[in-house]
Amino acid sequence: MPIPTVLSVAGSDSSGGAGIQADIKTCQELGVYAATAITAITAQNTTGVQSWQGLDASLVRDQIEAVLSDIGVHVIKTGMLVNADIVTTVAELANTYRVANIVVDPVMASTSGTALLSAEGQQVLVQKLLPLATVFTPNLPETAMLLNKPECKTVAEMKAAAVQLHKMGPKLVILKGGHLRQGEAIDLCYDGQAFFELKAKRLDRKHTHGTGCTFASAIAAELAKGAKPIEAAKKAKAYVTAAISEGIPLGAGIGPTDHAAYRRLGQEGGCN
Numbered sequence: 001m002p003i004p005t006v007l008s009v010a011g012s013d014s015s016g017g018a019g020i021q022a023d024i025k026t027c028q029e030l031g032v033y034a035a036t037a038i039t040a041i042t043a044q045n046t047t048g049v050q051s052w053q054g055l056d057a058s059l060v061r062d063q064i065e066a067v068l069s070d071i072g073v074h075v076i077k078t079g080m081l082v083n084a085d086i087v088t089t090v091a092e093l094a095n096t097y098r099v100a101n102i103v104v105d106p107v108m109a110s111t112s113g114t115a116l117l118s119a120e121g122q123q124v125l126v127q128k129l130l131p132l133a134t135v136f137t138p139n140l141p142e143t144a145m146l147l148n149k150p151e152c153k154t155v156a157e158m159k160a161a162a163v164q165l166h167k168m169g170p171k172l173v174i175l176k177g178g179h180l181r182q183g184e185a186i187d188l189c190y191d192g193q194a195f196f197e198l199k200a201k202r203l204d205r206k207h208t209h210g211t212g213c214t215f216a217s218a219i220a221a222e223l224a225k226g227a228k229p230i231e232a233a234k235k236a237k238a239y240v241t242a243a244i245s246e247g248i249p250l251g252a253g254i255g256p257t258d259h260a261a262y263r264r265l266g267q268e269g270g271c272n
């Protein structure tokens, strides 16, 4: 493969701020070629998800195989996976084609509360996909659901949760602290040996639609360029912080972030 490539397996967001659209924009901005396998079409905007339909797992399989058997990729990044059949398909093909790195963003629900992964899909994600993951990026509500525990409210609680999540098999857990709502925006990394905190100033911004997708695809893009997971995470944190700092006031609700902000502002727009 002459250039770094990422395959995003995710849902389409008609408003362009999250899902496949966020992933393509992020990869493009970071100098990485993005291929896609679409799992669902959502009709959504800045106020919420109006309706959506998942694609048949066989069509998702065909998309992934079309890409992996021809172009090949350095990294698979997953977002909305809809159900157990699609999760199983991704895990099987990642194994068959020996994909070097997998970034799993366990998209379970939209910010507005629409479920985007079935309960059975969540179980199969834990059983089949997490053991293959290089990086796993749950947010606090997703962590609470996966561990069947109340949502973490402190960094100490996040540390205990990260240890439990790591036992599910991913090499690096990054527990995102965007939902802590106070103090710095801290994402806690744990690789089974040590903790590392990605810190940025908490920005008082309304337009944060798709921040989780954007962060995970920036990690995937940096891995595709050859970065180690923790270095990829640091760069992705700077990228998403810049994107949030320049959030775009589109629509009546929670608008998208600016995927081009990091290129314009560089490290100054990000964190340290």
Ligand SMILES: Nc1ncnc2c1ncn2[C@@H]1O[C@H](COP(=O)(O)OP(=O)(O)OP(=O)(O)O)[C@@H](O)[C@H]1O
Pocket (backbone or CB within 6 Å): 018, 110, 111, 138, 139, 140, 176, 177, 178, 179, 185, 186, 187, 200, 201, 202, 203, 204, 205, 208, 209, 210, 211, 212, 213, 215, 237, 240, 241, 244
């Ligand atoms: N107000 C904020 N200021 C700075 N960084 C933030 C803010 N909100 C979220 N982040 C950062 O954005 C990234 C995504 O985190 P978050 O916890 O919001 O994920 P998420 O819930 O999956 O995202 P989404 O809003 O797309 O569902 C993390 O790096 C987080 O720290």
Ligand SMILES: Cc1ncc(COP(=O)(O)O)c(N)n1
Pocket (backbone or CB within 6 Å): 010, 011, 012, 013, 018, 019, 020, 042, 079, 080, 107, 109, 110, 111, 112, 208, 209, 210, 211, 212, 213
């Ligand atoms: C297709 C798709 N994938 C992921 C999200 C999560 O993003 P958010 O939590 O910002 O709504 C979404 N809304 N839509």
